[in-house]
Amino acid sequence: xxxxxxxxxxxxxxxxxxxxxxxxxxxxxxxxxxxxxxxxxxxxxxxxxxxxxxxxxxxxxxxxxxxxxxxxxxxxxxxxxxxxxxxxxxxxxxxxxxxxxxxxxxxxxxxxxxxxxxxxxxxxxxxxxxxxxxxxxxxxxxxxxxxxxxxxxxxxxxxxxxxxxxxxxxxxxxxxxxxxxxxxxxxxxxxxxxxxxxxxxxxxxxxxxxxxxxxxxxxxxx
Numbered sequence: 001x002x003x004x005x006x007x008x009x010x011x012x013x014x015x016x017x018x019x020x021x022x023x024x025x026x027x028x029x030x031x032x033x034x035x036x037x038x039x040x041x042x043x044x045x046x047x048x049x050x051x052x053x054x055x056x057x058x059x060x061x062x063x064x065x066x067x068x069x070x071x072x073x074x075x076x077x078x079x080x081x082x083x084x085x086x087x088x089x090x091x092x093x094x095x096x097x098x099x100x101x102x103x104x105x106x107x108x109x110x111x112x113x114x115x116x117x118x119x120x121x122x123x124x125x126x127x128x129x130x131x132x133x134x135x136x137x138x139x140x141x142x143x144x145x146x147x148x149x150x151x152x153x154x155x156x157x158x159x160x161x162x163x164x165x166x167x168x169x170x171x172x173x174x175x176x177x178x179x180x181x182x183x184x185x186x187x188x189x190x191x192x193x194x195x196x197x198x199x200x201x202x203x204x205x206x207x208x209x210x211x212x213x214x215x216x217x218x219x220x221x222x
């Protein structure tokens with residue numbers, strides 16, 4: 001397999017590093033079943049042997065400086081993300097016991113509240129307070145959604161809505177611009193200045209609330 005350092009080339013540019021993990025194929029270390037079949041597989045994280053294999057083959061990422069995991073495309077069973085987090089938490093305990101385990105996941109499953117685990121509401125789904133509140137009532141304190149839109153006005157509303165959410169994460173969907181300075185392309189457009197002011201105000205308000213939101217996140221962690 002390729003060197004794991006090829007997969008993790010950027011060490012802590014701003015004191016924060018993550019890795020994206022898709023359950024198929026493995027990151028740098030293909031599972032023996034995949035090597036035999038030549039194709040992708042869905043991992044059965046309910047098997048203790050699989051979780052042990054995962055922890056053994058992925059521990060080097062934590063030793064090399066990975067701070068948290070981004071788990072994607074794992075909706076294969078009702079407990080995949082739960083068991084996946086168990087495997088990753090075991091890596092953290094064995095490798096860096098004095099640091100916090102944290103993951104961002106594409107789905108939330110019962111039991112994940114035992115870990116500092118966050119989730120988002122699915123790729124390109126609607127981002128409404130009702131949906132996010134429903135997730136918190138089901139035990140997910142760190143919930144977010146994809147902030148993306150095909151037009152500037154809707155994206156402004158997405159930014160404004162997400163200011164008070166646990167995680168504010170801007171996301172690109174099929175090439176749509178997701179940052180303020182991309183909307184619109186023409187600085188002479190009638191709404192350009194209004195959109196830029198709205199984007200800036202939302203981001204500044206978010207920064208104002210970060211200490212408070214971090215305190216709430218730490219309380220949920222404890």
